[in-house]
Amino acid sequence: MAIEVRNLSKRYGTFQAIKDVSFEVIAGQLVALLGPSGSGKSTILRIIAGLEVADTGGVLLTGEDATRLSVQERGVGFVFQHYALFRHMTVRNNIAFGLKVRKLPKSDIRARVDELLELVQLTGYAGRYPSQLSGGQRQRVALARALAPRPKVLLLDEPFGALDAKVRDELRVWLRKLHDEVHVTSLFVTHDQREAFEVADQFIVLNEGKVQQVGPPQSLYLRPSSPFVAQFLGQVNILPLETIQLGPRSESPFPSSLSELALQSDVQIYVRPHDMEVQRERNGRPCWRARVERLTPLGGVVRMDLSINGDHRIQLELISDQTLDLEFAPGDTVFVTPRHMNVFDAQSHTFHPVVLGRETEARA
Ligand code: ADP
Ligand code: MG
Secondary structure (H helix, E strand, O other): OOEEEEEEEEEEOOEEEEEEEEEEEOOOOEEEEEOOOOOOHHHHHHHHHOOOOOOEEEEEEOOEEOOOOOHHHHOEEEEEOOOOOOOOOOHHHHHHHHHHHOOOOHHHHHHHHHHHHHHOOOOOOOOOOHHHOOHHHHHHHHHHHHHOOOOOEEEEEOOOOOOOHHHHHHHHHHHHHHHHHHOOEEEEEEOOHHHHHHHOOEEEEEEOOEEEEEEOHHHHHHOOOOHHHHHHOOOOEEEEHHHOEOOOHHHOOOOHHHHOHHHOOOEEEEEOOOOEEEEOOOOOOOEEEEEEEEEEEOOOEEEEEEEEOOOEEEEEEEEHHHHHHHOOOOOOEEEEEEOEEEEEEOOOOEEEEEEHHHHHHHHO
16 A cells, blocks of 8 residues: 555544544555545645644555654655745756755756656756746646655645646646556545546545545446435436336336335435436336426537426436437426436435346346
């Protein structure tokens, strides 16, 4: 394990910011520490870096107890959103900073900086000052500076947070590629789930100072362990189970183990906007009868706002062509069938994933 965090807790006055947080990061992975603003992400990162002291718990770096080591002794590199470059130093001297502190021979420093300039695609910019760079270029220099002393782990705290959307997109792709080349164990903090999906091998989802769920991004998306994770990782419609019209008995969408759930009142369906099909006619499959309220073209997809029984609002997304073909309009009655949904039983606090197509096929 490159990073092990064990039972960390941290209070600020009476406020418990971090509550018994434990997780591990496998060597060579890029892991996203993901959660809403104020959930404790930066605090955890600062504790790992040695910039903050936890009240209880410990940190191991590459197997060694680092809990009592100084920032310098830990051998971590960091890039923070507001961890500015040295303004009075050239790009070359910024990147060389950590190497000069370690008193490496001049020729070695020069060679290492050249190597990093190439890695972050800034060869030719060595003599520039930070003020002569774009925001994206500055963060690439910051990353090169962090990587220069070959840190054991790299900690990134919303490193692209201050950049505009297009540059952020480019840098994410770039960071992922760079990580595939250098494989330095990285912990990437972000509140943006899209950004996390773009770059990370693993997610650690945090809320209110507690770890909610850990795992590969796609499995958390498809199989969230709590309503929080389901809602945080992407838009989701939540509807009481009784709103769905099951149709003929044999077409019940629920595996037999779940059919009893349908009798309970606090069971809800979680279904994502892209996990539904919409038709003009009822086709015998389980569906919602809905009224089209609004159509919003969003480029590649069209968002459809629907109402069910007048009081439940849902959103779904269709590929643009499909909507044009079917020519839906506000006021129309449509039938909506979920392809994939999660049935949440509030009593046992568990999700049961249901893939409708497969269920139907299995029975046919
Ligand atoms: P995040 O990075 O996820 O947005 P932080 O780790 O910065 O969250 O903060 C977690 C919580 O701890 C927040 O409610 C924040 O206000 C509080 N907090 C962070 N640092 C301090 C501090 N130095 N003093 C008091 N409260 C703090
Ligand atoms: Mg933060």
